[in-house]
Amino acid sequence: MHNECEYFDSVEWDDRRWRAASEWQLDGFAAFVDADVQDALAGVVNPESRSQETELSAFTVGDVWPRETPVAGWTREDVLAAWDDREVTPDPPEACPHEPTGGDRCVFHGDADDETVRAAVSEAIDSERRADRLLSGGTFPSLDFRFERIAAPDTHPLVLSYATVDGLDFHSATVTQGLNLRYARVTGDASFHNATFERFLALRGAEFETGFDADEATVGGRLDAKRLRAGDDVRITRAVFRGSVAFDDASLPEANFFGTTFTDETSFDGAELTTGNFKTATFEGIASFERLTAEMTSFSRARFDKMAVFDGSEATDELVFVGTTFGERLLCDEIRAEAVLFADATVGPISLDDVVVDQQINFAGATVEQLRAANLTTETLTVMTGTLHEGRIEVPDDEEFTCNLTEATLGDVTFEGPPDMFESFLLRDTVFDGFDFARGAHREALAAVDWNIHEPAAAVADEPIDFETTYLRAKQGADDHGDTVAASEFFVREMRHRRNGYLDTLSASPVSIAGLVSLYRAVSNTTLGVLTGYGERPGRVVLMSVATVLGFAVLYPATGGLARNGTTLRYGSDATTALLDSLYFSFVTFTTVDYGNFALTSPLGRVLAGVEAFFGAFVLALLVYILGRSIRL
Template identity: 30%
Template sequence: MDECKDHGLSDEAVHDAFLRAIESDDRARKRFREAEFGDLDLNSFVLDSGDNEPIVFEQATIHGLLNFSRASVRQPLEFSRCTFNTVQATDAEFDYELRFPNATFHGDVDFVGSAFKRGAFFRQSTFDRPLLFGGTEFNAAASFRYATFRAVSTFRDVGFGQASFNEATFETSAQFSAVTFRGRAEFTMTEFASSATFEGVRALAQFDFSPNRVGRSDFSDSSFENIDVAIGVLGGSRRVSLRDTTIETGRLGQPSSDGRVAYDLTGARLGDVTLDLPTPGAFDRYRRYLTDFGNFQFVEYREALRDHRWKIHEYVEPTETTTTDLELTYLKAKRGASSVGDSDDAAHFFVREMRYRRRRYRERTGDPSLPVRDRLGALSRWFTNGFLALVAGYGERPQRVIATAISVVLTSALLYPFEWVGGVRTADGVYLYGNRPTLAAELAAFAYDNSLYFSVVTFTTLGYGDSSPAGGLARLLASAEAVSDAFFAALFVFALGRRVTR
């Protein structure tokens, strides 16, 4: 379109000449090679020449404003190796493909509220000023591959079909807020010089995030059907926030080189997600705090769990925790492990849960702001919790019940012969410490004839056999020992059954 090169024409005249050219049946007139424009204002215009011939700009320059606001573009458009100042395309509709290969944008670019019914391609384009897509809909593919963003790039409340930002470079922050990716989204070999924010994202298909470089990555309050994260780190540490995010399947990777990536999964929900562990010690690179577990396979990390003593909340970065939240963390982990039939890990998480519950009772006991009644109730529960931990490992350690029962028998046997307790009455008289001529005879009488024998019989039967307690305290001790037998028997059956059923 030669008349566009005539700088003597006004913008209105150039605009009219442009419209005449695109309405022409001559295909060649719809190609604008090395054309120059001041402003090209197509505000609220219906761009339709009645055919599907693409309108092509090659190495064209628009020095002023390219305005597609509220326009309806019903032709394929291509701006190849073109240079722009400001682009305003709010609430525009593009029925066919829109292409900007190797384009340069020196001014602001605004596509707020626009809709792309076919593909939109910005391959190898450069954006010198802020870029804004807000409320924009890409029904098909959107490609920013090899693009360079030199100012803040904002994609807010945008809907993508397929999206590719492979090998793009963001020289400042990139913001993808409340974005929906309906198809595959790719950020492979992307360069983020600063932070990358993906808050409130919904990814309904594969989401690949494998940048060569990135500062802090924020995926909080998002949901991913399938995510693959593999961040390149050359030494040092990178942080990825996945707080309150749902991940159905995927992989959270670690760099193959030196360095680490720390994932904050606070409040997240993990399904069948793989956590890369270069070594079992790398387990603390993933913070599982108040995290829900759906189809997460703890059994695949048994060695790492064992090395960390099933402390899944420990994190390589500085964090703050509360006892109440730690208790809830292990309750959620226990439920998650149980839901996939992993009874062994569920048992360990249950023990952790009960320990933090005991700590919570202790804190309430010492809290001066609480009423005395509440503090006494907390003290009672703290004691009960500690007692169950000691004698049965919260029902997860049946061997502790046996050990405790044996200790009751031995302790009682040691107490009976004291004179202040009363001793053990036998056919030969009352057995007390010191009434045998030698130490060997004393031990034999204790072990076989008197106290130990009496303690075992008292613990295991309802009667005293051929011996009986002598004195009030001895009778009280014998009664307590006899009652404890029933308690420990029931506790052992409970703990053993719990272990077997797990």
């Protein structure tokens, strides 16, 4: 009989470690052992190119190393040694600490029956010898710790790394020391439901063939689940993680973290999910989901207290942040998705550079402190009913792009893009609170649509829409920013749409008091618009005054003439003198300062003079009002 178990000197042990090491990506291996080996490995996986790690990332160690043949000067044993160094773990040991029970294997590495193995596990947990709790590489039947308190004499962890277990049940159990399941393989059901792990839980590289349930579990220390693999659903709802959490490069078909609390740093970098449910989860530390891939992932009503990072994440369907609260910076650069939804969310500074979203990026009803978006590719950017306090957005030069700002509130936001970018903006009842219409790109884009910012929204509307409020709010925003040019242009269009409203009322109720009132208001509005440009076109009043004086001057000699000092001036007597004197008479009549030099000889002439005097007083009053308004502005 041998004095010690020889399992760790066996090919079987090497094969178990190799199973884990073979999934090591080549670029990671090359960077860990020696950067100079990159070109040699690139030549192996692709003989036609010896470029760099971008090609190596598509291959794993298992794709390159057969059992015997060295590759790039490295044998399989060399790779395993590098793997052990990389894992920096106290296991595997140099020798098994358990005595053989027959032949050269101990009870955990041999072929003992299930009950014998279970009894040995219980003894190992209770043993005062730390080495007894090292069960790496063992083969175990299903282990049932339901409702038990696993409390070893010291804090040395229970180590089941690289083990194969038929099933694990820690339902409502309490584990006072750490539990190490690194690279273990669980072939049957596994449950950590309502379990409490007072120290760490190590699941790095572990494989759960049927998934597992950790609902309402509590982990007091670090949870290391990097490169974890699950063949079925993983449920970790309403759990509490008091230490840092790492699911980097994990592969989880259905991952449900509903209502879970992460109190420290959390990382899902490079994780692959079929669907991810993080609804109502709380992330109290920095949360990183870089390069996360999934069909659909939802963070609806979740809360991120610190910075959240989603750079490079991909979703074949949707990334959902509906009602989510982000307390600090949110990084979403280079994400790829069918749609990204931030509806009703509260967002601090957010970066959306180099994003490709097939359908829409939706901030409807959201409040965004600052948005930066450059090189954006999407069909629709929606801020409908939302608030965007500050930002800089590069508008895609794409005819299919739409920016929906219906009932949104825009603060100090800068849009940069093609000169016709406002043709893609849906502006309806939008509030401009600090928006600068005079900013270079804005002014050029407004001129391209002749300041008619309502037209894109009107074009897609199912029925006629009143845009009076839209221009009223635009005018108020320009006034608040001291932009008199924009305020003037928007006021003119506000009045035009007010007239359209009167006409709509008249059309709906032509024979009614409301219809008559609307008719009067429509006529007044139209008159004011034609004569003065709604008070914004003083040149019109001046030209109208000149035309009036000239027109009446031509009429007076033809309607009986003017009498001066007993002489009547008509076109037939002295046309030139008659016209010049008539021009003088028309001017003093228009300005209502007649000096009595002339008298009209016919009743029609006197009627015309009264009309001109009345009209002149009206026009001069308009001119004074318009000039005063212009000076004030």
